[in-house]
Amino acid sequence: MLGLKLPTDPRWVNIVEKNIDEILTDHAYCEQKAASTAISLIVSFPEYTELVEEMIALSREEMGHFKMVHDLIKKRGNSLGRDRKDDYVIELIKFFPKGGSRTTQLVHRLLYAALIEARSCERFRLLSEELEDKKLADFYHKLMISEAGHYTMFLKFARKYGEVDEVNKKWNSLLEYEAQIMKDLGNKESIHG
Numbered sequence: 001m002l003g004l005k006l007p008t009d010p011r012w013v014n015i016v017e018k019n020i021d022e023i024l025t026d027h028a029y030c031e032q033k034a035a036s037t038a039i040s041l042i043v044s045f046p047e048y049t050e051l052v053e054e055m056i057a058l059s060r061e062e063m064g065h066f067k068m069v070h071d072l073i074k075k076r077g078n079s080l081g082r083d084r085k086d087d088y089v090i091e092l093i094k095f096f097p098k099g100g101s102r103t104t105q106l107v108h109r110l111l112y113a114a115l116i117e118a119r120s121c122e123r124f125r126l127l128s129e130e131l132e133d134k135k136l137a138d139f140y141h142k143l144m145i146s147e148a149g150h151y152t153m154f155l156k157f158a159r160k161y162g163e164v165d166e167v168n169k170k171w172n173s174l175l176e177y178e179a180q181i182m183k184d185l186g187n188k189e190s191i192h193g
């Protein structure tokens with residue numbers, strides 16, 4: 001459904017279940033970074049009016065998710081921990097060469113964003129299906145639906161602003177590369193790691 005080439009190993013859910021508090025902090029920052037990405041796209045590409053409109057809405061929605069996760073952290077008697085570096089994203093954004101035309105740079109950023117949303121969606125789905133804590137499973141089910149919408153929106157914009165065949169080729173090679181990253185990571189107590 002998401003085009004991902006390597007499904008998450010279901011054993012990752014066991015790691016999550018043993019580290020819920022760490023996962024929630026990591027997850028909260030994923031939402032914050034999604035909001036920051038939306039704002040940064042507005043600042044970098046202000047002339048793309050339709051994109052700007054959608055990114056305004058998205059940044060609000062992602063901060064809404066951030067609040068949902070933060071509320072859950074508080075309910076569990078904790079406070080938000082410190083952010084840690086996201087090895088998955090660091091590796092991912094090495095894929096496309098830096099530079100190129102403005103449109104090329106925009107397409108690359110949209111494809112990275114689409115992929116991060118797709119992988120988040122896949123992992124939230126797994127959590128919604130496998131977590132023993134049914135309330136938490138429900139929470140992830142709701143978020144999974146939102147992230148699926150974000151993934152398709154970013155891909156739609158990449159195909160709209162770039163040349164479709166070229167975008168599709170790039171998307172496919174990025175998916176292959178991501179599968180390799182997931183082989184090496186994909187087993188840590190974090191949303192993407």
Ligand SMILES: [Fe+2]
Pocket residue numbers: 031034061062065146147
């Ligand atoms: Fe989100």
Ligand SMILES: [Fe+2]
Pocket residue numbers: 034062117146147150
């Ligand atoms: Fe999202």
